[in-house]
Amino acid sequence: MRVRTLAVALLAGGLALTACGKEGSPTDPGTAPSQQVESNVTVDGSATFEKMKGRGKVIVGVKEDQPGLGYKDPTTGKFTGFDIEIAKLVAAKLGFNSDQIEYKAIASQGREQALINGDVDYYVGTYTINAKRKDQVGFAGPYFTAGQDLLVKKDDNSITGPDTLKGKKVCSVTGSTPIQKVKTDGLTEPENIVELQNYSQCVTQLEQGAVDAVTTDDAILKGYASQDPSKFKVVGKPFSNEPYGIGLPKDDKALRDKVNDILDAAIKGGDWQSVYDATLGKSGSTAEKPVLDRY
Amino acid sequence: MSAVLFDVPGPRARIRHRLYAVIGTAAVVGVIGFVVYRFWVTGQFSAEKWSWPQYEFVQLQLLSALGNTLRAFAFGALFALLFGAIFAAGQLSDHKIIRVPSMLIVELFRAIPLVVMIFMFHYGLSLGAPVYSVVVALTLYNGSVLAEVFRAGVLSLPRGQSEAAYAVGMRKSQVMRLVLLPQAVRAMLPAIISQLVVLLKDSALGFLITYEELLNEAQRIGRAFEFGRPLVPVTIVVGAIYIAMCLLLTWLATYLEKRNRRDKKVIELEKKPAEDVIAAAV
Amino acid sequence: MDVLLDNLDLYGPGFLNTVELFLISAVGSLVLGTLLAMLRVAPVPMLRATGTAYVTLIRNTPLTLVFFFFTFAFPLLEIVTPASFGSAAAYYRNAALAALILYTAAFVCEVVRSGINTVPVGQAEASRALGLTFGQMLASVVLPQAGRAVVPPMMSTMIALLKNTTIAAGFSVFQAGSISLNLSDRGESQLIGLLWIALFFVVLVTPMTLLQRSLEKRWSIAR
Structure with missing residues (x-):
């Protein structure tokens, strides 16, 4: 009997708590540049792109615990960071505005599987391009070089x-x-x-x-x-070279070429720089523009 | 309760017991006091570290994580009960060709650690979303334990039950399905529920393969810089949620058992195998 | 076979560490669990309540959460600082041992208590009537009878403890459960790697289960 009272009390307490929930964030995430959304985009022969179009939105795999790159604000659930902005840029050039993007937080261990299963359309999250991974997934980019x-x-x-x-x-x-x-x-x-x-x-x-x-x-x-x-x-003494790529389904060459074109334009134009300046660049460090590695 | 070991205390023993009680209380209060003091000194009670439960988004995330834990539990429990019933019947089969494989399978899944099974399904066989690996592993392990519980329950029923059922012309499958299993389930109810408590707790292993359950949410909140990384507060809250859920289940077990006892249809077994099984359910 | 032989440098220490974790936490939890059981059958209500509270709290908490607490939260209380351990491995191993011992002790306590409760009251009354002291009664009347009810479920508890050591895989303690995670770096098949680990546990657990069954059978007839 006492247990039941306790349960009811807990439940009531929980409801009361939910009713007066605080909104907003104690920290300011800062403003990032908004991207111009392209219209009438076509990617011939890309199954992934057809899937996005049919669905009316893109599902992007990202990191959620890396401030400055891919970070989910624990108070609001909003994603911020360089990787997120790159994901938005790619989506915009594919014809999707930022309301049509669904972010899915996927940790390092689950990345290949998520792309193979088709749980995400593409993955932007500190994803180093290497030969072993190329056996399982495709890579566009690199869009950034870390060490x-x-x-x-x-x-x-x-x-x-x-x-x-x-x-x-x-x-x-x-x-x-x-x-x-x-x-x-x-x-x-x-x-x-x-x-x-x-x-x-x-x-x-x-x-x-x-x-x-x-x-x-x-x-x-x-x-x-x-x-x-x-x-x-x-410490500031990098001792390796980590080119970050956008993970894509392995066999979708059409989409890979398209995303590479998008990145190329962004790097040559000013978009890449302004995205960097609004996110990682805020710490004062500068970065060299990456060189695309098409295959 | 402890009448076995101790006689009714006399006047001197009563004084001694009172002394023990005082010393015991002092020790317990001392330990709890020390822990609370450490909490206080290291700022675990600070407002910043307890600010997270106020945010609506955090509350919703916690609720959805709780939902995921309950989902893994619900599916795991359902499939484990089915698996248990099928393999208990298999182990009791008259045909060697069914009995031996059933026993081997049950023994096998009881011997392999749940973590290894979860890794096997998630990393080895790539079942996809973590929830599948968690549910399949929970089903196989707990189902095997439940198969043993059901089997013990059936074996503990008086032989008259099956003899009478055969005498009225039932087939073997009918005897098992209509007469033996339902009674075994009732007789073994406490053991079954305590195994379900184990299943509920083991769903937390999904944490290891990033299933978005309660413990995973706890670490997500606990690492948040915005709340001053409230690892200690969040462990306390999530621990309390788990304890409350398990106690509710256990309470359900005692309630059902009490109701059972009033029910005349239940057969009083000579020996109660249930207690050993409950004590051993880890 | 290749996966096992090519990676003996992982499997060897992994299996050894599992056995070591198991043995230390088995001894620890048996001692602590027995002490708790003494509290739970004590004639002083206060002590009984303490034992009951501990067992209820721990038994209803997932072991993974206990691990989580000792690895990530406990050091924040600054009772023991992680820096005081010589190596990182020593610190994480001690956190794992603390979690395993404190958790398993609650189950050991329940097994011992229910074992003592299986001894009929008449047995103790008779021995008191014969003038046996408390110690004599325990040693020659109650414990020998309780032991029969204790040993088989205790073995189940210990088997569970052995399997539970694998949870340490998520908490930076290298043992059998973490072998497969390291295998994937080497480009080996995780599935085959895990099958060897499963076999290792089957080989360790099956004799324990068989012994438990035979003891249970033999003693249930003698009662």
Whole structure:
């Protein structure tokens, strides 16, 4: 009997809570340039494009936990960042406005599967182009070039680059390229390698002092550092080359060529630069324009 | 309850017991006090770390995550009960060709850790969306345990039940379906429900393959910089939700058992196999 | 076979770590669980309530959440700082052990308690009437009888503990459950890799199950 009263009380409490929910965000996401939407776009022979058209909207796979790149505001559910703006740009040139985009947050481990299953039309989320992945999915781009770097605590001056990691605890995501590099290059002892499910978990561990450094692409790390500049800093000595591409279904060459054309125009025109300046560029760093790698 | 071990206390024992109670209370209050103190000192009660439940979007996300947990539980429970009933019948079959494979399958799925099964379906066989892997793995594991529970239930029924059913001309499948299984289910109800509690808890393993369930939502809120990374508060809240859900299920079990006891149609079994099974359900 | 032999450097330590995690947390949870069971049968209501509260809370919480708490939330309370551990592996392993021991202890406690409760009251009354002390009664009358009811379900609990060690895969503890995640980096088939891991558990668990069954059968006749 008491349990029932408790349940009712909980339920009532929950409802009361929902009724007076706060809206809006305590942080300002900033404004990004809006893209001009093309009309009457055709992509001959692209099954994916036909699917988007039939549906009347695009489903884009993105990251949700990388500030500055692909980030879902936990208070409003809105997506912001460089990858998001690139996704919007591509959608606009394919004839879809920003209300016709549905974002789907997909973590690194699930990317290939989501494209193979057709859960998403394309994927924009710190997706490094490499040969192994090309066996499973297609890539347009690169639209950005990142490099593996290190995130450390603000007051830590003992870590200055990959050669100073010996004896330090290093965190990255299970099965990711950066953790592979730490292992194969023997940057630190095997017992000091920490593998978690996503970079945010690594960052909380860094904050608690459970690890000394988080390693992945500098673009991702800069996002965390700019979110909390009083606690973290990026070492700033990239030690790899990570070209980010837009993931597409493997056999859709028509769409791949179209997206490459869109990126080409954006890079040569001013769109790419203005998107960069409105997102990643806010930290003050500059980036070189990428060179497309068509195949 | 503890009448086995202790006699009715005399005057001196009563004083001693009171002393124990005081020491025990002091120890418990001390431990809880210390933990609360640590919470306080490290700012876990700060307004910033508790601001997240106020946002409508966070509430909706939590609700949808709760819905996903319940969805995995509902499908998992339904399929596991079906799987259990089918394989319990298979294990009790008169034909070796059905009995032996049923037993092997049940033993196999009981021996493989749920995590390994979930990985196998998700990464090995690429079943697609995480929810499928979670539900299939929950079904196979809990279904196998339930098959054992049903089988024990059927075996614990008096032989007169099946003999009488055969005597009125029922076929084997009818005896199992109409006479034995329904009674076994009633007799084993506490064990079945406690296995369902296990299933509900195990749905949290979906966290490992990024199924958007309650624990996954907890880590999403917990890592949010905007709320001061409220890992401790969010663990407490989500833990309380899980405990409340499981207690409701358990309460349902006790309620049903009480109602059962009033019901004259239920056969009082000589030995109660249920208790051991419940105690061992991890 | 190739997947196993080519990656023995993963499988060997992985399986060893699983066994080690299991053994340490088995001993830990048996000790803590027995202590809790003593609380739950104590003649002092206050102590009984403490034991009951612990068991109710823990038994209704998912083990994954307990892992989550110890790995990510507990260090925030700054009772033990992660930096005080020599290596990262040592810290995450201790967090996993804490989760496994505290969780399993609640189940061990229930098994022991229900075992003691299976002994008829008359047995204890008779021994008291014969003038046995409390210790003598426990040692020669209650525990030998309770043991028969305790051992088989206790083995189920321990089998569950062995399988539960794989949850540590999501919390940076390298053991059998995390082998497959590392295999995918090497471009090996995850499915075959996982089948070997499954076989490892079948080989470990089946003898335990068979022993449990035979004990259950033998002792149920003797009662």
